[in-house]
Amino acid sequence: MTLHRTLGTCYYPEHWPEAIWSEDATRMADLGLTWVRIGEFAWSRLEPSHGDLRFDWMERAIDILHGAGLKVVLGTPTATPPRWMLDRHPDMLAVDAHGRPRGFGSRRHYCFSHDGYRSEAVRITTLLAERFGRKVEAWQTDNEYGCHDTILSHSEAARRAFRDWLAQTYQSPEALNRAWGNVFWSMDYDSFDQIDLPNLTVTEPNPSHALDFRRFSSDQVARFNAAQVAAIRAHSDAPISHNYMGRIVEFDHFALGAQMEIATWDSYPLGFLEDRLEETAEFKRHYARQGDPDFQAFHHDLYRAVAARFPDHETARWWVMEQQPGPVNWAPHNPAPLPGMVRLWTWEAFAHGAECVSYFRWRQAPFAQEQYHAGLLRPDSVEAEGFHEAAEVARELRAAPQVEIAQAPVALVFDYASAWAWAVQPQGQGCDYFRLVFEVYRGLRKLGLSIDIVPPDTARLDGYGLVLVPGLITLSDALKQALQDTDAQVLLGPRSNAKTRTLSIPLPLPPAFPGLDVTVSRVETLRRDMPVPMEGAGHVVLWQETLEGTAKVMDRDAAGHPVSMRDGHVTYLGGWPDADFLRHLLLRACAEAGIATLDLPPDIRLRQAGATRFVFNHGPDSVEFDGMILPPAGVARQT
Amino acid sequence: MTLHRTLGTCYYPEHWPEAIWSEDATRMADLGLTWVRIGEFAWSRLEPSHGDLRFDWMERAIDILHGAGLKVVLGTPTATPPRWMLDRHPDMLAVDAHGRPRGFGSRRHYCFSHDGYRSEAVRITTLLAERFGRKVEAWQTDNEYGCHDTILSHSEAARRAFRDWLAQTYQSPEALNRAWGNVFWSMDYDSFDQIDLPNLTVTEPNPSHALDFRRFSSDQVARFNAAQVAAIRAHSDAPISHNYMGRIVEFDHFALGAQMEIATWDSYPLGFLEDRLEETAEFKRHYARQGDPDFQAFHHDLYRAVAARFPDHETARWWVMEQQPGPVNWAPHNPAPLPGMVRLWTWEAFAHGAECVSYFRWRQAPFAQEQYHAGLLRPDSVEAEGFHEAAEVARELRAAPQVEIAQAPVALVFDYASAWAWAVQPQGQGCDYFRLVFEVYRGLRKLGLSIDIVPPDTARLDGYGLVLVPGLITLSDALKQALQDTDAQVLLGPRSNAKTRTLSIPLPLPPAFPGLDVTVSRVETLRRDMPVPMEGAGHVVLWQETLEGTAKVMDRDAAGHPVSMRDGHVTYLGGWPDADFLRHLLLRACAEAGIATLDLPPDIRLRQAGATRFVFNHGPDSVEFDGMILPPAGVARQT
Amino acid sequence: MTLHRTLGTCYYPEHWPEAIWSEDATRMADLGLTWVRIGEFAWSRLEPSHGDLRFDWMERAIDILHGAGLKVVLGTPTATPPRWMLDRHPDMLAVDAHGRPRGFGSRRHYCFSHDGYRSEAVRITTLLAERFGRKVEAWQTDNEYGCHDTILSHSEAARRAFRDWLAQTYQSPEALNRAWGNVFWSMDYDSFDQIDLPNLTVTEPNPSHALDFRRFSSDQVARFNAAQVAAIRAHSDAPISHNYMGRIVEFDHFALGAQMEIATWDSYPLGFLEDRLEETAEFKRHYARQGDPDFQAFHHDLYRAVAARFPDHETARWWVMEQQPGPVNWAPHNPAPLPGMVRLWTWEAFAHGAECVSYFRWRQAPFAQEQYHAGLLRPDSVEAEGFHEAAEVARELRAAPQVEIAQAPVALVFDYASAWAWAVQPQGQGCDYFRLVFEVYRGLRKLGLSIDIVPPDTARLDGYGLVLVPGLITLSDALKQALQDTDAQVLLGPRSNAKTRTLSIPLPLPPAFPGLDVTVSRVETLRRDMPVPMEGAGHVVLWQETLEGTAKVMDRDAAGHPVSMRDGHVTYLGGWPDADFLRHLLLRACAEAGIATLDLPPDIRLRQAGATRFVFNHGPDSVEFDGMILPPAGVARQT
Ligand SMILES: [Zn+2]
Ligand SMILES: [Zn+2]
Numbered sequence A, B, C: 001m002t003l004h005r006t007l008g009t010c011y012y013p014e015h016w017p018e019a020i021w022s023e024d025a026t027r028m029a030d031l032g033l034t035w036v037r038i039g040e041f042a043w044s045r046l047e048p049s050h051g052d053l054r055f056d057w058m059e060r061a062i063d064i065l066h067g068a069g070l071k072v073v074l075g076t077p078t079a080t081p082p083r084w085m086l087d088r089h090p091d092m093l094a095v096d097a098h099g100r101p102r103g104f105g106s107r108r109h110y111c112f113s114h115d116g117y118r119s120e121a122v123r124i125t126t127l128l129a130e131r132f133g134r135k136v137e138a139w140q141t142d143n144e145y146g147c148h149d150t151i152l153s154h155s156e157a158a159r160r161a162f163r164d165w166l167a168q169t170y171q172s173p174e175a176l177n178r179a180w181g182n183v184f185w186s187m188d189y190d191s192f193d194q195i196d197l198p199n200l201t202v203t204e205p206n207p208s209h210a211l212d213f214r215r216f217s218s219d220q221v222a223r224f225n226a227a228q229v230a231a232i233r234a235h236s237d238a239p240i241s242h243n244y245m246g247r248i249v250e251f252d253h254f255a256l257g258a259q260m261e262i263a264t265w266d267s268y269p270l271g272f273l274e275d276r277l278e279e280t281a282e283f284k285r286h287y288a289r290q291g292d293p294d295f296q297a298f299h300h301d302l303y304r305a306v307a308a309r310f311p312d313h314e315t316a317r318w319w320v321m322e323q324q325p326g327p328v329n330w331a332p333h334n335p336a337p338l339p340g341m342v343r344l345w346t347w348e349a350f351a352h353g354a355e356c357v358s359y360f361r362w363r364q365a366p367f368a369q370e371q372y373h374a375g376l377l378r379p380d381s382v383e384a385e386g387f388h389e390a391a392e393v394a395r396e397l398r399a400a401p402q403v404e405i406a407q408a409p410v411a412l413v414f415d416y417a418s419a420w421a422w423a424v425q426p427q428g429q430g431c432d433y434f435r436l437v438f439e440v441y442r443g444l445r446k447l448g449l450s451i452d453i454v455p456p457d458t459a460r461l462d463g464y465g466l467v468l469v470p471g472l473i474t475l476s477d478a479l480k481q482a483l484q485d486t487d488a489q490v491l492l493g494p495r496s497n498a499k500t501r502t503l504s505i506p507l508p509l510p511p512a513f514p515g516l517d518v519t520v521s522r523v524e525t526l527r528r529d530m531p532v533p534m535e536g537a538g539h540v541v542l543w544q545e546t547l548e549g550t551a552k553v554m555d556r557d558a559a560g561h562p563v564s565m566r567d568g569h570v571t572y573l574g575g576w577p578d579a580d581f582l583r584h585l586l587l588r589a590c591a592e593a594g595i596a597t598l599d600l601p602p603d604i605r606l607r608q609a610g611a612t613r614f615v616f617n618h619g620p621d622s623v624e625f626d627g628m629i630l631p632p633a634g635v636a637r638q639t
């Protein structure tokens, strides 16, 4: 399976004098770009007041880009409703958990549950699709759902919609009371109209209440996006995409993946390292100019899986829609990338199967919120560092435009609902689902492995040698069966199948996995500074379960308590492994599965793309590996 | 003076199928339990809608428990008003300091000042007392007043009630203006209706204003509780109790103690260590599975004193109503207790005079907020660790059911109003009344001493060799006289008798103690990292006073400034002592008082119960003491 | 140029029985005081209800003070509007950034934009000026503008006024949209009535929006003060002052300086060290009882420059209106000053040109918010430590009442708008304008230099050998010309002339300084723990620019990138220097400018006052310097 690799950029014709659009387009084409994304923040210029449509400039911009041989992704502008929209829908604003409306003046200020705003979003999308549906080569809906913590809204609109959602889900208050266990603290409801959103309670709300609000909120995103997709489809055959973000888990991306041909994401390695990873200061210093060595790869693999949800597709189509090309403006600290990293990030995306890598943005804006966010060009149109690295990739691509995609030997299940469940009921500080899964992913990568991330309703696991299911709160019937059916080594736990869908403890006690006689009889959470030493390598940290049953004990802690137990090909892990214990677990499982592993230098990562093996040096120093010397930010292709 | 020691548990029949109630009751009795507390969260099942009373199931539950030979404590369900109550009293919600109503969906959401809700509480209490007043063996009012920071409410109801309280207290705005010193920043009031609650001011409010709001808020709790007590008394002769918490100082527990026959508290040693103690990470690691070695003892002694406020009682009756039996769910980290600690905690309570220790809860709930809170049984009804330790205590109790209570050689005064005064006007970060008193208590315990905690209006101190009065902001006339009359060594200070009742600096300057020529001429607070070395052992930290006068200087700092001074049997301490300086002070005072002290190993604590000395090992290692080897969590009785 | 040095105190006759006023006045005069400030918090006693004027007691107090030979500064009481004012103007309260009104009960609760309150302020000021305009020797407007974070108010009054301000500034929404770059995220406005205050947006607001709100808010302070000044001028020839605070940068003090004859400030060295400086714990311990060795000097020099804005003045008149005389009550920790520091602080102010140093306060108040704030007298009227040090200064002054003021060799530009711009758009954590400028100031002081702080529109720099312009976001035309014209060495940067007045990136790129071929092609911010080593001494921290151009490279980092570049007498610095690199830069610049520097012991600071050189020991130990032994807190005068 192969696809053609391309480059692109994000361009805002409305930010620049029309006089320079042509020169910009020519320079883009000369650089070797194929795609240009436009339009996603332009609503106020497309419709300065309600009904006053000004699409002509957009048409001219598209024509100019086309004239230079470029293809266009047109964004629907719904992430930035203009100020006049508030006069039409004063109650459309999202509301934060403290009850404060989130005002106009930046972006993403709408509530997903507001029917009036959703109609406006469909209206502008329809108008754009009618005008440009046969003209543009692809679409993007909205922009970065969930960015700036915008999935959960505590508005009146959300409250009403949540009550409807609950009524449809539970049919009767009695059923809801039973499912949530509302008898616990006299929290029973007589009618759905009595149920508020779970914010501003005296102490923690019922976790079932909180989890259902998470489920509902995710559904509202899917519903909002589906309405736009339908509006586009009515007038266009071009593929549709959305640009996801890094470590946004507040909505189920798989649900959106099923709606659209292409999954894309916005990759900001340096910003993400500083603003959304828990690593130590030493780690962050070491990678300050390169970004985390696994975070981008994780999301490449995740969004490849999201893309694969779209039906009737031969191959999963996914892009990096926004690639960091230099320093950004929004992280706690904003250094410049090490020379070569823009090239490395681009090649890494291709190695994981990206169809296009698009740099954000063409020219650095000298005004408004992102003035210190680098572009390929400086504000004075001089070429910035990222430009030259993009040019180098473009040259390299001419020699090697194809990328092969093949199944990986390892599958790792990722489940958004589990992220919500852990967030709602962490049981201990620092216990976070994404962190757990990402640490497992990192552990696999440090052994030189390529990984497929798979969704929680995966029904077939053919071809994998090892399947990992850490922290998956509720196993679906499909996955449970697939895990039984597979020949692969399976590693469940910790906290896998630990809860019902409404977040109660099931009976019999977890993990209740067929053929595996293990019972989690007790759950403890531990201070971060209290690692529990294992009999062998490493420690259990943060989360420890007490295991009982007749399954074979595979690992014990130093005090002799079972930490992992196995029946057949299924191993249950009753604790959060640190890096050393995880390495031990993974090495054993790979050995048993016949998967070859490597002892990589710390900054080296690999990716097998069909017959080609990519080698990346994420470190600031040269590294010897496999007979090569990789310079800092070095990329090697081996076949 | 002796009493009979018993065990109990907290049970929620409404959480379980009626079919298993009988088996549960039998297992409780077989385990050796005497008491079962029920009902305190059951309002929505006792009265599903207003006036629709469903008491029959409760009667059946009580009958089943009685049938198994168990005694019942019935809780009034007022900590968890059902959802329909909000429709009747939309303004009954407490309001936080930011002005946000504290919504329905967990518990304790009512405002103590809301008359309508207080009437509802009296109504349901009356109905329960009418039905069960001759049937149950004891009562509990409400549940854990003050838990989740619920004493201070900033509601409109509270504002109105506070104005009334001020009018009654001061009679005229002019008197209030004088008492508070409102001239200071033109804060004078013309009428009580102008006075708001002291939240949301630009900078700190007048501390007198804030302190009066604290006094008022405490009075509202006493008033609320008294209304329930009266409702019960009208129909029942059974003793009444309330279950207090650890380190909740926002209301005057002595005032409630005077209303009810039994004081109880909820003892969660591991949760409290993590969520409400200032100790170092090293300390918290060491005691992570055992809890603080002095925190439980402190509260045992405190609530014994609270119980003693009930008039016409031969002996103070107090219980542990909820004893942690395994991991809990609500602290920042929730490890399991070291094996043996549940037994140790139980025996420690008995050693301090507890009549009953009741485990929370019988069976772990698989739903709602406390799913990971261990019970004596697992959710699947299998016996958990705590069950076996409770069984061991039950066996031991059969041999030694009696406990002797005797006066301790040392009295330590504890005063809730002082806690409010320090909170309102700490003068330096970390200056906290509870912390000061608790550090003194810990210092005494480390010398092997048993302690009586006494209230701030204690009028007789006969029989004590040493009386400690740290941080008591305003000495009552009664206590001042008692401290003059006693033969005991008296240690006053720091910050004792430092303020008037309305929190002004009195003239003559503090401590103004008869017969003690010491004047605090200046107060300083110090960075935590700037301990002031003493001439001898240890340091002064955080709080240092400049002392003048003709009394004899007992201790000086290394620069020669007096830190403690004495006239007769009264010593004034002008600074916050660290552990070493405190030890020096206490050793000297005990020597002079003829009180024997010991040099205990760090994890060992003692309690003299009449002729019996209990020895407890709070450490994770075996310790040699007094010719014995105490294992981890070891308990020894010496006679 | 010489002036007569005097001492004073702050006195609150309304806090004390009239019977002791005479004795107080006599003791003040005997102590050697000249000035007494009164009245600034007395509104509720001057006008207990609206229109009920009670000025007689004030007149009697003034007469008594005059009778003792003292001069009077009368404060307008507008920082503490009485409670009845709220009934007349319920919407006068300031509103915080969360949208919560800042309630009555402390002080400074008014919104600067409320027309009704401003009228009331003018009314009471007019009444006081009519009655006392010919009687008092000086005036103070209001009290400590900006204290307790009170410049930015998010009230409805502020919103309306901001819209007017924007309409006047931009004339049309289109012009505003262009200036702010509102096209960026569809943030265009159709009318000024659509523009809200920039709080409570989803993510950061447009920085141009935020900066304009800062400019507006500063203008509102100037407008409020000007109204009071005009009211006083109508009835009084006495000089007018306001008492500024330390490190309050939210309004442009230079604008107020132009309105009033005298600039004063409130100097609390120990409180400020703890509550508003970023230094290390070790530094804070070392200076805990002495205060920062440069913070007071900085503000002396700053407010001397503010005072110099008043037109038609031969010399800048500035005072310390409130001098800390002992421990205060409001910092995180409140130790007592080292003996001698009150004297040192007083002499240091005189050395920098103060006309008067006035101690806050005469007698410690035993009630309300500042009970633990020391006075010259204790609450019982006994002399406190500060009294004796003030007396010593008074004695010394008799021998040396005159102070000479001369121009310093070094000028440092300070610009309030730059502080707002950095705050609105820091680009990295810890990047703060005041901090940058203050670190440069400290670097100069450590070389023994005296400094003049100058405003950002300075048009002439004659007589300076070295001019420093760190972080000045937008160079005014006047200053740009002056920097070109001067013979002095000029050090620009980092981030100097980096933005337009509305906070966009200008073209050509910064610094765009005539005759200096340097371009900042990229901006990075760095983790605090990632200092970039220089080729020579020291490091760049936090902020680093990439420099291009033909100017001569003066310094490079260890990787060879230019960090400072020079054309002629102008050097541009492209990074935030740490102390060592700063020292290197300053030593080189001083050598080139022919300015002598010294290698001072760490705790020693100097100030050249005409022919006299003052030497101050800010340390807790004796120090040898220039052949003298200076004791702790020692002051020496050399001529
Ligand atoms: Zn983006
Ligand atoms: Zn409880």
Ligand SMILES: [Zn+2]
Pocket (backbone or CB within 6 Å): C144, C266, C322
């Ligand atoms: Zn002040």
